[in-house]
Amino acid sequence: MNIFVVNSGSSSIKYQLFRWPAEQPVCAGLVERLGLPDSVITHTVFGAEGEPQRQQRTLALPDHAAGLREVVGLLTAAGTGVIQDPGDIRVIGHRVVHGGEKFAATTLIEAAVKAEIKALFALAPLHNPANYLGIEVCEELFPAARQVAVFDTAFHQTLPEYAFRYALPAALYHEQGIRVYGFHGTSHQYVAGQAAAYLQKPDARLVTVHLGNGCSMAAVHAGRCLDTSMGFGPLSGLVMGTRSGDLDPSVIFYLTGQLGYSVDEVSALLNKQSGMLGLTGHSDMRDVGAAVAAGDPEATLALALYAYRIKKYLGAYAAVLGGLDAVVFTAGVGENDAAVRRLACAGLEFLGVQVDEARNAVRSRELREISPAGAAVKVLVVPTNEELEIARQCAALLEVRL
Numbered sequence: 001m002n003i004f005v006v007n008s009g010s011s012s013i014k015y016q017l018f019r020w021p022a023e024q025p026v027c028a029g030l031v032e033r034l035g036l037p038d039s040v041i042t043h044t045v046f047g048a049e050g051e052p053q054r055q056q057r058t059l060a061l062p063d064h065a066a067g068l069r070e071v072v073g074l075l076t077a078a079g080t081g082v083i084q085d086p087g088d089i090r091v092i093g094h095r096v097v098h099g100g101e102k103f104a105a106t107t108l109i110e111a112a113v114k115a116e117i118k119a120l121f122a123l124a125p126l127h128n129p130a131n132y133l134g135i136e137v138c139e140e141l142f143p144a145a146r147q148v149a150v151f152d153t154a155f156h157q158t159l160p161e162y163a164f165r166y167a168l169p170a171a172l173y174h175e176q177g178i179r180v181y182g183f184h185g186t187s188h189q190y191v192a193g194q195a196a197a198y199l200q201k202p203d204a205r206l207v208t209v210h211l212g213n214g215c216s217m218a219a220v221h222a223g224r225c226l227d228t229s230m231g232f233g234p235l236s237g238l239v240m241g242t243r244s245g246d247l248d249p250s251v252i253f254y255l256t257g258q259l260g261y262s263v264d265e266v267s268a269l270l271n272k273q274s275g276m277l278g279l280t281g282h283s284d285m286r287d288v289g290a291a292v293a294a295g296d297p298e299a300t301l302a303l304a305l306y307a308y309r310i311k312k313y314l315g316a317y318a319a320v321l322g323g324l325d326a327v328v329f330t331a332g333v334g335e336n337d338a339a340v341r342r343l344a345c346a347g348l349e350f351l352g353v354q355v356d357e358a359r360n361a362v363r364s365r366e367l368r369e370i371s372p373a374g375a376a377v378k379v380l381v382v383p384t385n386e387e388l389e390i391a392r393q394c395a396a397l398l399e400v401r402l
């Protein structure tokens with residue numbers, strides 16, 4: 001049995017094909033710069049033995065449909081393909097960012113589910129429209145497959161009400177669903193599971209720190225999420241690549257009331273022009289790191305601000321959890337950027353949180369400890385694997401055995 005996982009983003013598609021139940025990755029890939037004349041497809045096939053075979057092509061892919069058609073071509077190509085035809089894929093797992101309050105669990109996609117995902121476009125404007133498009137294109141390209149939605153919000157449905165409610169008139173929650181939902185749940189759940197297994201402590205108190213383009217943190221006790229830094233949409237909390245994170249809403253009133261911004265302009269400002277991009281001109285942390293190395297004071301300040309926000313949430317979540325067993329860094333920045341990890345944990349020795357510089361400098365794709373040997377609180381780097389977690393959830397839902 002093959003399970004195909006699709007993570008359809010605003011300008012990219014990530015995908016991975018697994019043989020089940022072996023959990024064996026067969027191939028994985030990334031389509032970037034969709035809609036531009038120089039879209040790039042990177043496709044990697046993992047053979048039974050030997051080095052993975054990687055191919056990369058630059059071509060014009062106007063939209064998600066064109067991108068996914070190209071992917072199907074790679075999957076079925078004579079000689080290098082991994083399946084005979086699209087009918088060989090029977091299950092497709094989709095990452096869907098916002099599931100609202102309706103979806104506390106992984107769900108088979110039917111017409112009513114699609115309508116709900118569409119109804120949530122306004123709450124996750126960067127993500128849900130792209131996720132929806134990915135589902136529609138896969139329905140067309142893989143008509144024999146069952147399509148499953150795995151929601152970023154689902155893992156956070158265990159938040160206690162005092163953590164997920166805002167102090168707004170109660171009707172806005174009861175009638176309009178305005179509350180904290182939280183995001184990146186698939187990643188937080190996966191790395192929390194990996195960390196608890198590594199620590200051999202199923203009831204571990206963990207703070208998971210997901211630092212990708214979007215960034216969020218979660219307080220997890222015994223596998224249940226107690227709090228998280230993103231809220232109603234994926235905009236609050238940490239500083240991100242292009243998103244502001246926490247902000248006094250008064251700023252929005254000033255922008256609209258005094259500076260003449262429209263609502264759409266405020267949304268674009270906070271979602272697409274802020275964060276590290278707004279502070280430094282660079283949304284990619286590698287570019288920020290290079291600017292810091294070149295002595296750029298704005299980049300140095302931005303890095304300090306980014307790390308300080310993480311540190312504040314670490315302190316808050318240590319309080320939420322009543323103690324800590326481990327801090328877990330993950331995703332593109334969390335797995336690769338030693339300076340961010342060092343700065344975020346600096347000065348937290350009083351909580352037992354400490355980073356060992358030699359261990360922190362090690363580059364690896366494996367789970368690793370970066371705290372000193374014998375530290376009271378482990379600081380871990382745990383590579384996330386949202387695609388594997390999505391495939392597992394599909395298999396559990398459909399009880400795929402063969």
Ligand SMILES: Nc1ncnc2c1ncn2[C@@H]1O[C@H](COP(=O)(O)OP(=O)(O)O)[C@@H](O)[C@H]1O
Pocket residue numbers: 211212213214241283284285286289331332333336337
């Ligand atoms: N070697 C690295 N050092 C620092 N940051 C990195 C490195 N590699 C990737 N990143 C950061 O990871 C980010 C992407 O993370 P990722 O988890 O792939 O995000 P997403 O899934 O949201 O696209 C990039 O914007 C980049 O800033």
Ligand SMILES: CC(=O)OP(=O)(O)O
Pocket residue numbers: 009097127152183184212213214215234
């Ligand atoms: C929800 C979210 O922020 O996702 P991403 O990090 O993929 O943008």
Ligand SMILES: [Mg+2]
Pocket residue numbers: 212213331
């Ligand atoms: Mg991501």
